[in-house]
Amino acid sequence: MTKSILFAGVGGQGILLSSKLLTAALIASGYDVKMSEVHGMAQRGGSVTTQVRFGEKVHSPIIGKGDADVLVAFEPMEAARWLDHLKPGGRIILNTGKIPSSVILSGDKDYPEGIEEYLAEHTDLLSIDAQAMAVELGNAKAMNVILLGALAKSLALEDVDWTALIRSEVRPAFYELNEKAFQMGFDL
Amino acid sequence: MKYLMSGNEAVARALYEAGVTFASAYPGTPSTEILESLVPYHEDMYVEWAPNEKVALEAAVGASMAGFRAVAAMKHVGLNVAADPLMTVSYTGVNGGLVIVSADDPGMHSSQNEQDNRLYARLAKIPCVEISGAREAAAAIKEAYQISESFDTPVLFRMTTRVCHSKELVEEGERVAFDPITYEKHPTKFIAAPANARKRRPLVEERVQKLVAYSETSALNTIEDNGASVGVIASGVSVHYAKEVFDEKANYLTIGLTYPLPMEKIRSFVQSVETCYVIEELEPFIEEQIRLAGIDVIGKEKIPTMGELNVDILREALFGETPTYQQAPEEFLVARPPILCSGCPHRGFFYEAKKFRDMIVTGDIGCYTLGATPPLQVSDSVVCMGASISMAHGVYASMAKNGEKKRVMAVIGDSTFLHSGMTSLLNSVYNKTPTINVILDNRITAMTGHQENPGTGYNILGEPAAEVDFEKVVRALGIEKVLTINPLKLGSVREAIKECLAFDEGPSVIITRWPCALKRYSDQDHQEFNLRLPKSQVIEDLCRGCRNCVRTGCPSIRFNKETKKASVDEITCVGCGVCRESCPFDAIVEGELR
Numbered sequence: 001m002t003k004s005i006l007f008a009g010v011g012g013q014g015i016l017l018s019s020k021l022l023t024a025a026l027i028a029s030g031y032d033v034k035m036s037e038v039h040g041m042a043q044r045g046g047s048v049t050t051q052v053r054f055g056e057k058v059h060s061p062i063i064g065k066g067d068a069d070v071l072v073a074f075e076p077m078e079a080a081r082w083l084d085h086l087k088p089g090g091r092i093i094l095n096t097g098k099i100p101s102s103v104i105l106s107g108d109k110d111y112p113e114g115i116e117e118y119l120a121e122h123t124d125l126l127s128i129d130a131q132a133m134a135v136e137l138g139n140a141k142a143m144n145v146i147l148l149g150a151l152a153k154s155l156a157l158e159d160v161d162w163t164a165l166i167r168s169e170v171r172p173a174f175y176e177l178n179e180k181a182f183q184m185g186f187d188l
Numbered sequence: 189m190k191y192l193m194s195g196n197e198a199v200a201r202a203l204y205e206a207g208v209t210f211a212s213a214y215p216g217t218p219s220t221e222i223l224e225s226l227v228p229y230h231e232d233m234y235v236e237w238a239p240n241e242k243v244a245l246e247a248a249v250g251a252s253m254a255g256f257r258a259v260a261a262m263k264h265v266g267l268n269v270a271a272d273p274l275m276t277v278s279y280t281g282v283n284g285g286l287v288i289v290s291a292d293d294p295g296m297h298s299s300q301n302e303q304d305n306r307l308y309a310r311l312a313k314i315p316c317v318e319i320s321g322a323r324e325a326a327a328a329i330k331e332a333y334q335i336s337e338s339f340d341t342p343v344l345f346r347m348t349t350r351v352c353h354s355k356e357l358v359e360e361g362e363r364v365a366f367d368p369i370t371y372e373k374h375p376t377k378f379i380a381a382p383a384n385a386r387k388r389r390p391l392v393e394e395r396v397q398k399l400v401a402y403s404e405t406s407a408l409n410t411i412e413d414n415g416a417s418v419g420v421i422a423s424g425v426s427v428h429y430a431k432e433v434f435d436e437k438a439n440y441l442t443i444g445l446t447y448p449l450p451m452e453k454i455r456s457f458v459q460s461v462e463t464c465y466v467i468e469e470l471e472p473f474i475e476e477q478i479r480l481a482g483i484d485v486i487g488k489e490k491i492p493t494m495g496e497l498n499v500d501i502l503r504e505a506l507f508g509e510t511p512t513y514q515q516a517p518e519e520f521l522v523a524r525p526p527i528l529c530s531g532c533p534h535r536g537f538f539y540e541a542k543k544f545r546d547m548i549v550t551g552d553i554g555c556y557t558l559g560a561t562p563p564l565q566v567s568d569s570v571v572c573m574g575a576s577i578s579m580a581h582g583v584y585a586s587m588a589k590n591g592e593k594k595r596v597m598a599v600i601g602d603s604t605f606l607h608s609g610m611t612s613l614l615n616s617v618y619n620k621t622p623t624i625n626v627i628l629d630n631r632i633t634a635m636t637g638h639q640e641n642p643g644t645g646y647n648i649l650g651e652p653a654a655e656v657d658f659e660k661v662v663r664a665l666g667i668e669k670v671l672t673i674n675p676l677k678l679g680s681v682r683e684a685i686k687e688c689l690a691f692d693e694g695p696s697v698i699i700t701r702w703p704c705a706l707k708r709y710s711d712q713d714h715q716e717f718n719l720r721l722p723k724s725q726v727i728e729d730l731c732r733g734c735r736n737c738v739r740t741g742c743p744s745i746r747f748n749k750e751t752k753k754a755s756v757d758e759i760t761c762v763g764c765g766v767c768r769e770s771c772p773f774d775a776i777v778e779g780e781l782r
């Protein structure tokens with residue numbers, strides 16, 4: 001069976017690192033993996049996704065509607081936007097920190113109320129204030145690795161040396177930060 | 189060793205392994221990373237950014253004529269720019285193998301159209317190779333060079349966004365050096381003057397016939413026989429979508445050489461099954477050829493010709509099946525459109541230009557295309573690279589002929605101006621239209637991910653390179669009025685536009701010069717620009733809620749509807765100061781240094 005993980009968020013949130021580390025872990029676990037990214041206009045503050053599919057033999061690199069086993073949403077509005085790609089009742093790992101889009105910043109629209117409550121009711125939701133946790137660790141950017149930790153736990157990838165993987169992707173100055181962040185997410 | 193590689197990375201690796209000596213490209217999503225991924229191999233091969241795709245292809249043709257394996261890579265619309273050399277290099281043929289990579293963008297993720305460039309292969313009568321993913325790149329690229337040299341033809345290597353940007357595990361091989369062919373003059377081959385071209389013309393037809401025969405046995409076209417009664421003929425990423433839909437309940441004919449097709453192989457494949465589908469994105473390119481050969485298949489009467497395909501679309505089109513999924517309530521789905529970044533130097537220019545309401549503004553392609561979207565909404569058009577300047581000329585000349593003296597302004601980025609804006613500007617000078625032409629020089633090719641260009645002073649390897657002096661270039665073209673300004677200073681933007689409006693003896697040029705806020709600054713940038721700027725802060729008591737700063741469209745500014753006050757996010761503010769200048773009440777002041 002092919003499993004699908006969808007990462008959704010906003011340009012600049014570090015989605016790519018999380019999906020890269022997950023992909024490396026899946027490869028280390030012996031799976032066939034495909035990962036698909038969106039480039040271009042999306043990076044200018046727009047909504048971004050990366051898609052990871054794994055299994056014995058993966059065909060399509062992209063995730064269809066109602067197809068994702070887990071949606072890792074880096075932002076609540078993006079969780080809502082990509083909900084149609086999640087299996088009915090599937091797992092969402094949500095960073096609760098809100099990033100208002102331009103029409104909200106300008107006061108033309110309001111940030112929608114009640115997304116988290118809605119998701120809690122209709123999906124298997126794990127809400128994490130990863131932004132605040134990362135700030136506590138000393139670097140707001142580590143949010144992506146906290147979410148990865150939570151995802152790793154959900155997927156029960158047992159025999160993965162996450163420390164080694166993290167070290168292969170980040171600079172030495174950030175080893176400790178990211179290892180702590182991963183553990184924090186994993187222990188939730 | 190196997191590595192996780194995108195289609196682009198895998199193609200780059202394959203080019204290296206195939207012994208390619210010369211690689212040239214102009215960036216363009218989704219093709220850009222091909223050349224970027226060749227940089228690590230620069231000791232074994234020559235790698236460059238060209239100013240546009242035509243130049244890149246012609247340079248590659250030169251390298252091929254000189255006896256080396258060469259490649260030119262581009263996005264689909266780039267091949268329109270390079271179509272002129274393409275059509276004739278089909279006649280001249282090659283010496284060293286020549287591969288032209290075209291990265292198409294079904295679904296228009298980051299393009300202005302979704303043309304299917306396989307049609308160029310048929311138009312130019314050259315072979316077209318397609319892959320379904322990164323894993324196939326090495327074999328396909330190597331075979332493409334074999335074809336190029338054996339059949340004396342350039343080869344079109346067509347990819348699509350999903351192939352370019354999807355990653356899978358790829359086995360690396362070793363580089364096999366290509367022995368260059370000793371250069372000899374060969375006038376009847378390489379001088380495509382009419383007398384020679386007429387002689388080469390029949391050879392092109394013969395070549396297609398030979399390629400048809402080759403196609404029948406080519407390893408690029410593969411059959412997977414699952415003993416099923418359903419057959420699927422597919423190419424590119426559609427192969428994977430089809431396999432997800434049918435799994436082992438179909439036999440597959442995967443077409444890797446989509447032009448010319450192995451028609452006998454197709455005929456017997458179709459005969460071996462009860463029902464046969466042709467599954468391809470965009471045009472019925474394979475399907476039409478099959479039907480022309482009198483073979484009955486099911487294709488575009490069910491499968492859309494527009495946009496990308498995916499598994500859901502196929503299931504619905506072929507079996508009327510729709511997936512079950514949940515959808516969030518409409519009110520949660522507030523749009524998140526792309527916007528100019530915090531500190532983007534284009535913002536100040538557009539904010540001020542918007543005040544000159546009685547102008548027609550022709551736009552162009554790059555980050556500054558966002559100058560056409562709310563809240564800036566300055567540009568009236570975007571067509572293709574370079575069109576801003578030529579369209580402005582056409583707008584002015586036609587209206588003037590009709591007695592309307594409307595002022596027209598063109599806005600174009602630095603990379604785009606060097607790509608194809610210079611000849612357009614020459615037209616405005618030569619035919620004397622008083623258009624205002626604005627070169628938004630943010631010191632980099634930003635939209636496609638920050639590539640160097642002839643205006644930045646560095647080459648693709650990051651080595652110092654000759655740097656275009658925009659002011660000198662436009663003066664040499666015959667522009668008399670040239671103003672170079674800092675776009676963060678709204679007053680100088682305003683004055684420059686006014687000064688150009690007052691000048692009507694011919695076209696004028698405004699060059700806005702400030703580096704992109706996301707650029708990795710060079711030493712030269714640090715010397716030229718003061719980049720440690722004070723961040724902006726709102727003094728709440730002074731803010732009267734006029735929203736001028738909001739209208740700059742800066743993502744670091746937030747407006748609170750209850751308190752009717754603006755605020756600046758100190759984490760993301762870059763300190764460009766445009767909001768400070770936009771504030772009529774001096775309520776936004778300088779804070780800490782960035």
Ligand SMILES: Cc1ncc(C[n+]2csc(CCOP(=O)(O)OP(=O)(O)O)c2C)c(N)n1
Nearest residue numbers: 216266553554555601602603604633634635
């Ligand atoms: C013929 C063609 N080639 C390439 C592209 C891809 N492309 C879109 S914008 C752009 C770069 C624009 O750079 P620049 O003009 O410097 O503007 P910036 O994005 O830096 O503001 C490129 C290469 C294209 N759209 N058309």
